[in-house]
Amino acid sequence: MKSSLTLISLIILYIIFIQFNSINLAVCKENKIEYLSNLGKDKPIKIGVVWSFELEKKSNYFKDGILLAVKELNSNKFLDRKIEVIFRDDKNDIDEAQKIANEFVQDRSVVAVIAHNNIDLAMQTSITYEYGGTIMLSPAISYIKFTSINFDYIFRNIPTDMTITQELASFANFMNFKKIVVLSSNSLNSDSLTNIFIENAVNNNLEIIYDYKFKNNQKDFIKILTNISPKINHEMDYDAIFIMDNEENIINLIKNARKYGIYAPFITATILNHNRLLEEGEELDGTIITSVYNPFILNQKMQLFIENFQKEYNLSPNSWSAQGYDAIMLLAKSIKTSDTLDPSMIIQQLKYMRNFNSIFGKYSLNSKGDVIDRKIFFKIIKNKKFKYFNFN
Amino acid sequence: MIKKIFLIYLFSTYLFATKVTIYSECNYPPYSYCEDNNSVKGISIDIYKAIFSKLKEYSLEVKGIDLEEGRKKMKNSEILILGTMSYRPKSRPFVVDYTEPFIYQEKSLFCNLDMPKDLIWPKDFFGLKIAKIKGHSLDTEFKKAIDNGQIKLIEGNLKSNIMNLIEKRVDCYIISKISMKGELLKITKEYEDNNKSLDNIKDIHKVKLISKRPYYIGFSNFYFPQREDLIKKINLAIKVMYNSNEIDDIIDKNLKNYLNPYKVKTINIAIFNWGKFISKNIEENGVLTNIISMAFKNRGIKVKYQFHSPRYSYLLTKWGKTCASIPWFKTEDREQYMYFSNKIKPSSTSLLYMKYKFKKDFEYTKLDDLRDYKIGGLAGYSYESIFYKEKLDYTSYRELTDAIRALILGDIDIVVHNKYIVMDVIEKNFPKEINRVKAHPNNFLEENNYVIFSKKCSNSLEMLKEFNIGFKNIKNDGTIKKILEKYDMSEEIFYDYKFKSK
Numbered sequence: 077m078k079s080s081l082t083l084i085s086l087i088i089l090y091i092i093f094i095q096f097n098s099i100n101l102a103v104c105k106e107n108k109i110e111y112l113s114n115l116g117k118d119k120p121i122k123i124g125v126v127w128s129f130e131l132e133k134k135s136n137y138f139k140d141g142i143l144l145a146v147k148e149l150n151s152n153k154f155l156d157r158k159i160e161v162i163f164r165d166d167k168n169d170i171d172e173a174q175k176i177a178n179e180f181v182q183d184r185s186v187v188a189v190i191a192h193n194n195i196d197l198a199m200q201t202s203i204t205y206e207y208g209g210t211i212m213l214s215p216a217i218s219y220i221k222f223t224s225i226n227f228d229y230i231f232r233n234i235p236t237d238m239t240i241t242q243e244l245a246s247f248a249n250f251m252n253f254k255k256i257v258v259l260s261s262n263s264l265n266s267d268s269l270t271n272i273f274i275e276n277a278v279n280n281n282l283e284i285i286y287d288y289k290f291k292n293n294q295k296d297f298i299k300i301l302t303n304i305s306p307k308i309n310h311e312m313d314y315d316a317i318f319i320m321d322n323e324e325n326i327i328n329l330i331k332n333a334r335k336y337g338i339y340a341p342f343i344t345a346t347i348l349n350h351n352r353l354l355e356e357g358e359e360l361d362g363t364i365i366t367s368v369y370n371p372f373i374l375n376q377k378m379q380l381f382i383e384n385f386q387k388e389y390n391l392s393p394n395s396w397s398a399q400g401y402d403a404i405m406l407l408a409k410s411i412k413t414s415d416t417l418d419p420s421m422i423i424q425q426l427k428y429m430r431n432f433n434s435i436f437g438k439y440s441l442n443s444k445g446d447v448i449d450r451k452i453f454f455k456i457i458k459n460k461k462f463k464y465f466n467f468n
Numbered sequence: 469m470i471k472k473i474f475l476i477y478l479f480s481t482y483l484f485a486t487k488v489t490i491y492s493e494c495n496y497p498p499y500s501y502c503e504d505n506n507s508v509k510g511i512s513i514d515i516y517k518a519i520f521s522k523l524k525e526y527s528l529e530v531k532g533i534d535l536e537e538g539r540k541k542m543k544n545s546e547i548l549i550l551g552t553m554s555y556r557p558k559s560r561p562f563v564v565d566y567t568e569p570f571i572y573q574e575k576s577l578f579c580n581l582d583m584p585k586d587l588i589w590p591k592d593f594f595g596l597k598i599a600k601i602k603g604h605s606l607d608t609e610f611k612k613a614i615d616n617g618q619i620k621l622i623e624g625n626l627k628s629n630i631m632n633l634i635e636k637r638v639d640c641y642i643i644s645k646i647s648m649k650g651e652l653l654k655i656t657k658e659y660e661d662n663n664k665s666l667d668n669i670k671d672i673h674k675v676k677l678i679s680k681r682p683y684y685i686g687f688s689n690f691y692f693p694q695r696e697d698l699i700k701k702i703n704l705a706i707k708v709m710y711n712s713n714e715i716d717d718i719i720d721k722n723l724k725n726y727l728n729p730y731k732v733k734t735i736n737i738a739i740f741n742w743g744k745f746i747s748k749n750i751e752e753n754g755v756l757t758n759i760i761s762m763a764f765k766n767r768g769i770k771v772k773y774q775f776h777s778p779r780y781s782y783l784l785t786k787w788g789k790t791c792a793s794i795p796w797f798k799t800e801d802r803e804q805y806m807y808f809s810n811k812i813k814p815s816s817t818s819l820l821y822m823k824y825k826f827k828k829d830f831e832y833t834k835l836d837d838l839r840d841y842k843i844g845g846l847a848g849y850s851y852e853s854i855f856y857k858e859k860l861d862y863t864s865y866r867e868l869t870d871a872i873r874a875l876i877l878g879d880i881d882i883v884v885h886n887k888y889i890v891m892d893v894i895e896k897n898f899p900k901e902i903n904r905v906k907a908h909p910n911n912f913l914e915e916n917n918y919v920i921f922s923k924k925c926s927n928s929l930e931m932l933k934e935f936n937i938g939f940k941n942i943k944n945d946g947t948i949k950k951i952l953e954k955y956d957m958s959e960e961i962f963y964d965y966k967f968k969s970k
Contacts, residue, residue: 252804306783310847310866313783315805337780339789362788372712374522379707392711466521 104181105209111184112417120160121417123407124180124210125400126191126201128168138215139163140389141400142190148384149408159408162186166197173197174204181208187417188213190403195219202230211419211426213407215399219265223445229419231426231445233403235452240366241269241345243452244318245276248343250467251364253316255285257304257340259329260320263292269345270320277318285314290321297329305336316341316364323348331359341456351394354460363457368436369395370453370464378435402434485527486694490516490685491541492551494532495625496601498650498726499573500552501532508532511722512552515570516685518714519705526698535603545690553686554605564689568703569682570715577676578648579640580633580668589676594618596639599629604642607679626651634668642678650726657730734770735931737919738781738793741868743889744957745813746794748775755955755962756813759939760794760919762947766938769931777866779848788924791931795917797850802920807928809919810936814963817851817913818887819843822875823906832910835860841881844871851884851913868893876901884912888961 125142146159162180166173173192180186181204188211192198198217205212206227214222214232218240223230248256256277260270267289274284288300306312317333317340319326330342343364353360371382371392381401385393393401409432410425411417429441439450455462492512494502500510513530520528530551533541541547543562555566577589577598587593590613600606602623606614613619622629622638630651632638641648652669659666685702687695709715737760741747745756752758753773761771774781774790785793786805795815798808819832831837835858845851847864855862863880865871872893874880883890887907894902919935921928942948952962 254804306780310777310779311864313779315786339784339787341787372708372714374701374704374708376704379704379711382711383707 099178099182099208101181101204101207101209105207108181108184108186108209109418109420112187112419115185115417117157119185120158121155121187121411122160122162122183122185123404124162124164124176124186124189124191126164126166126173126176126180126189128193129163129165130167137391137394138193138396138400140385140391141393141397141402142404144381144385144388144397145401145404145408147388149404154408155412159404161404166192166194168194168197170197170200173201177201177204177208181205181210186210187411187419187422188407190215190400190407192216195222198222202227205229209419211407211423213403215396215403220268226444228423228427231423231441233406233447233450234368234399235450236446237265237269237345238272239448239450240368240452241272242276244343244345244366244454245273245280245282247364247452247454247465247467248277248282248316248318249280251316251341251465253282253341253343255283255314257314257317258284258287259300259304259317260289261292261294261322261325262289263321266292266320270318273318273320273345286312293322293325295325295328297332300329301333301336301338304333305338307337314340316343318342319344320346322346323352327353327356327360330363331356334359353457354462358460360457361459364465365455365457365462367395367453367455368450369398370451370455372464373437373451373453375435375437377433378437381435398435402436405434406432485525487529488520488526488549488698489529489531490549490551491531491533491538491547492516493535493538493603495534496552497626497647498722499571499644499647506532511719512571512683514718514722515709515715516551518709518718519570519702522705522708523698523701526694526701535601539603542686542688545688548688548690548692550686550688552683554681554683556605559605560686562689563686565687565695565699566684567699568706569684570706570709571683571719572680573644573683574680575642575678576645576648576674577640577642577678578633578672579675580636580671581639583675587676589678590619593640596620597622597637599624599632599638599641601626601629601643610642627655630655633672636668640675645674646723646726648672648674650729653727653729730768732768732770734772735764735792736772736774736790738776738784738790739773740776740778740781742795743886743892744955745889745962750955755951755957756795758951758955759942759948760812760935762942762951763935763938766941766947767934769934769938777848778846782848782920785920785922786924788922790922791925791928792919792921794919796920797913797915798918799850799853801853802850805923806920807923807932809921809932810939811916812919812939813917815886815888815915815917816911817884817915818890818907819910819912820875820883820885820887820890820905820907821881822878823904825878825881829906829908832908838882842879843882843884844874844880845884846871849885850915855884869897872898875905 127138129136129139142161146161149155150158164176166176180189189205190213191201192214193216195217198214199222202212206229210229212230215234217232218234218237220236220238222232258270258274260266274287277284286304290300302308304312319329319342323346326344326346326348339362341362341364345366348365353365371378381398382393385397410422410429414421414425426441427443431438431440436450440448442448453464454467455464492500492508494508498510500508500512502508508530516528516530520526538547538550542550553563590610594613597620599622602625614621622632624632626647629641629643633641634655652672656666656669659669687699739746739757742756744750744754746754757773764771776784781793784790795813796802838860842861843855844863844865846868847866852864865874868885868890871883872890875883876898891902894905921932952959
């Protein structure tokens with residue numbers, strides 16, 4: 077029901093968009109296909125990259141990952157021409173993101189765009205890219221409904237929240253978390269993911285002993301914490317607490333839980349800012365984080381990526397560097413296999429990409445544009461350090 | 469034939485993992501050394517274990533061996549893999565493959581003579597007696613000086629060489645700085661304990677860094693099918709471990725222990741009031757905590773206790789916030805989360821009732837006999853699950869005093885708990901009722917109590933082992949008996965005579 081509502085609202089959005097948008101996306105698409113199909117070998121492959129770069133002030137890990145991939149591909153002559161990247165900052169602003177999308181679909185030379193790290197921006201601009209014939213690959217949007225309309229030009233190289241949540245339930249079983257408290261905000265995304273978690277937890281023979289939904293953006297957790305504090309509610313006996321909300325609330329709730337004598341491990345499917353978590357203090361010790369990136373996997377490609385990244389930037393890469401690097405590599409592979417720059421041909425390669433040998437190991441894409449078979453990793457905060465679990 | 473059998477032994481495939489045996493030197497702490505029971509420990513061994521924990525297809529066995537014997541056996545293909553080897557293809561042609569280096573060791577020259585700085589090695593040391601560990605390699609110049617009789621080489625093991633240096637039977641010793649530092653700490657302690665002069669020890673000082681060499685895992689020339697794959701995977705694991713600082717962390721952790729051999733370890737234990745055995749109001753928190761403290765103390769471990777309710781004590785331990793708790797019965801559920809010590813104290817759970825309610829003892833031989841009664845007990849105890857499972861009329865109380873009060877008031881018919889603890893609580897809180905309460909002659913449960921160690925704490929198995937040894941020691945040397953006497957407690961009461969007799 078919710079899915080069809082989203083679909084309807086997107087179609088309405090698109091109709092409104094078409095009515096008021098001065099760009100004729102169909103013409104853009106046609107022009108682009110024709111131009112790129114006949115592009116001379118001396119011309120570079122142009123890929124747009126749109127991200128909230130201003131938010132990453134200290135070091136732009138995502139950008140660095142992209143640039144490293146481009147450098148390697150160009151120096152190895154992986155494709156028969158150079159790759160050129162056009163970076164644009166969406167400033168986390170929906171109008172700015174739309175403006176950039178309009179520019180990229182009108183620019184006949186741009187084959188694909190790697191964009192955004194904000195769900196609202198990604199959902200809206202995906203319509204422009206789809207109808208403007210420009211491949212959009214998101215390295216950050218795990219929201220299930222991002223690909224639910226079955227667009228042809230929209231892809232992602234990050235596992236969906238559904239996959240992450242399903243894996244988390246298996247992980248909880250692996251950790252012997254037999255009795256679980258579930259806390260989640262009643263936002264649409266949290267609610268649906270929590271339900272997926274509960275369903276999979278039950279399938280794994282785990283017991284949900286307490287399930288509480290709080291209001292979206294609720295800041296006061298006294299009632300919840302009183303209910304689940306074994307110091308106050310003596311009947312309480314559980315092994316872990318599943319929590320689903322935004323990053324700020326998760327951190328706030330965990331910190332407050334410690335004041336109530338709750339030292340059970342918190343587990344979450346929310347992708348959190350890992351560096352920030354380590355700076356939050358010892359109250360977060362024991363929190364288990366989901367990650368799509370594990371620098372310690374025994375994978376030659378991953379280790380080479382880390383080594384090259386460190387050599388290039390004198391820094392260790394993070395998950396965004398890896399996601400950015402992988403996005404470029406995935407596009408390069410699909411362009412090479414399709415042997416053309418025609419986006420309508422490249423998308424066929426992407427849709428049927430099987431066993432892509434990435435830095436994360438082998439993964440595939442499905443016709444919806446979702447990544448499948450990518451591993452999910454779990455790590456725990458201990459003494460301000462992350463320790464990865466030997467799971468999967 | 470021998471080789472075949474050996475191969476089967478070394479690479480026996482069970483489940484899906486191929487067993488790999490690495491032989492490692494027995495006499496080179498803290499890198500690789502054997503303990504009394506011939507188990508081999510050290511930095512190198514911890515690194516091998518960390519490597520193999522990442523390789524799903526292989527499992528690891530490490531065996532200690534004298535280094536020279538190891539090399540000899542490797543030459544004869546009796547040993548396929550030898551750990552911590554330097555790269556010497558010319559002098560050791562029987563080692564045909566090496567992994568990437570997994571550790572770098574510095575070797576320094578320590579002497580007991582005053583020497584100027586900036587001496588040139590080895591020429592400025594001609595005429596001296598220099599020691600090294602038997603089996604450890606020599607650099608070319610050093611070897612030449614020995615062959616020419618310019619330096620006299622004395623070979624021994626780590627400790628005998630240091631003793632020779634202290635006793636001035638040799639002038640210098642080539643050894644890792646860490647090994648020297650750790651061993652000197654131990655010897656200094658021995659000297660102090662025996663009131664021996666430390667003057668000679670103080671004379672020993674580092675004169676020169678001789679070498680910094682990489683060390684590898686070496687493979688013999690006897691081919692086995694998985695060799696290439698194994699080396700490739702070990703190399704990748706080493707790379708991962710360098711990238712993640714895991715190797716540095718292993719070295720740091722080992723050095724911390726090695727260089728602080730007398731540092732007192734501490735364990736936090738969650739406890740709760742348990743009659744006259746554990747209580748905030750008794751000296752040293754009661755007889756049981758005193759015994760537990762002494763058992764740990766016997767192994768050089770200090771204990772810190774934290775009082776909570778029984779259920780919260782258990783939860784904190786289950787979550788790994790505290791690493792141990794006492795006293796607990798063993799149940800299937802608890803075994804999923806906890807390691808259990810050896811038995812520390814048997815005890816029985818009784819059914820206690822008001823004498824006026826039952827002129828004679830009520831009939832109790834089986835659980836079903838309790839179906840008509842209202843029963844109360846303490847939250848968090850293992851007996852609760854029995855009542856819940858059988859759907860008996862059971863009420864869980866947060867405090868034992870609440871359950872006893874309910875019994876006195878007639879809200880419940882039976883209190884289920886350890887009778888000594890119940891009687892103790894009645895004596896303190898309801899003294900007038902002491903003669904009105906009776907325990908049924910048939911015990912409800914007869915179990916043993918244990919120290920539980922959280923599976924969430926990384927050092928739990930080590931603590932468990934230490935506790936078991938310490939407990940056995942203090943039982944054998946009469947310490948427990950003395951503690952019981954101090955608390956004016958007979959062994960019968962402590963060990964629950966009735967149960968013991970069964």
